[in-house]
Amino acid sequence: MNKIQEKLAAVFKAAAKINANLWLDGPGIDPIAMSVDEFAEHVERTHGVKVEFFELDVDELSHVYGFIERYGAEGEVAKIYIAKSIGPRWIRFVGIKELCQIVLDTVADFQPDGEDTLERLVAPASLDLNTDENIAVRSERVAEYLAFELAYPHELRLRDLKRLEAKEVTIAELGVHYKIPNHVVESVLSKPYIQFAQNWWNFIAQKAAAE
Numbered sequence: 001m002n003k004i005q006e007k008l009a010a011v012f013k014a015a016a017k018i019n020a021n022l023w024l025d026g027p028g029i030d031p032i033a034m035s036v037d038e039f040a041e042h043v044e045r046t047h048g049v050k051v052e053f054f055e056l057d058v059d060e061l062s063h064v065y066g067f068i069e070r071y072g073a074e075g076e077v078a079k080i081y082i083a084k085s086i087g088p089r090w091i092r093f094v095g096i097k098e099l100c101q102i103v104l105d106t107v108a109d110f111q112p113d114g115e116d117t118l119e120r121l122v123a124p125a126s127l128d129l130n131t132d133e134n135i136a137v138r139s140e141r142v143a144e145y146l147a148f149e150l151a152y153p154h155e156l157r158l159r160d161l162k163r164l165e166a167k168e169v170t171i172a173e174l175g176v177h178y179k180i181p182n183h184v185v186e187s188v189l190s191k192p193y194i195q196f197a198q199n200w201w202n203f204i205a206q207k208a209a210a211e
Contacts, residue, residue, distance in 0.1 A: 007142045012200045015149035036095035043099050050077045055084040066094040089181050097147035148188045
């Protein structure tokens with residue numbers, strides 16, 4: 001596997017583990033209702049990281065809704081900044097996504113140049129995520145995928161996709177129901193993402209069966 005493939009495998013392994021711990025076999029925290037604070041408590045407990053949240057004033061045209069800063073030799077303190085003017089559903093999703101970076105990032109993924117990182121976040125989707133200079137973008141992208149899988153689990157997406165095709169529900173209604181932005185609903189229910197996720201879930205299942 002190359003670097004991005006290794007990270008993507010880690011995304012879906014983490015999604016399976018977290019969903020089991022929180023939703024299936026754990027305290028029964030429903031992904032639909034899971035708050036950022038509940039997920040933060042889980043991350044703090046399982047990763048030994050102290051998480052602090054801060055509001056962020058950003059320009060209305062800014063493409064950056066949030067970011068994370070790590071402190072300490074092992075990143076044991078995480079400060080998460082979220083734009084305060086983006087609405088509750090975006091605030092929730094951004095909070096979950098930034099927490100996903102704590103789950104996935106290793107010390108090697110930490111980037112000391114915050115300004116360069118923010119500039120790369122608006123880079124084109126075609127950017128090569130296997131190069132060392134784009135570690136920050138790779139970290140952001142895979143964290144977003146994990147946030148997709150936690151905020152709107154694969155099993156529910158497959159069910160809702162059929163409902164959507166039958167015109168029994170709309171994107172807007174699903175966004176309200178799952179408390180995530182409509183743009184996120186559209187992204188995860190798109191045919192490319194559904195196939196992408198299905199391929200990785202199949203891969204994870206095959207690996208587990210072989211172990």
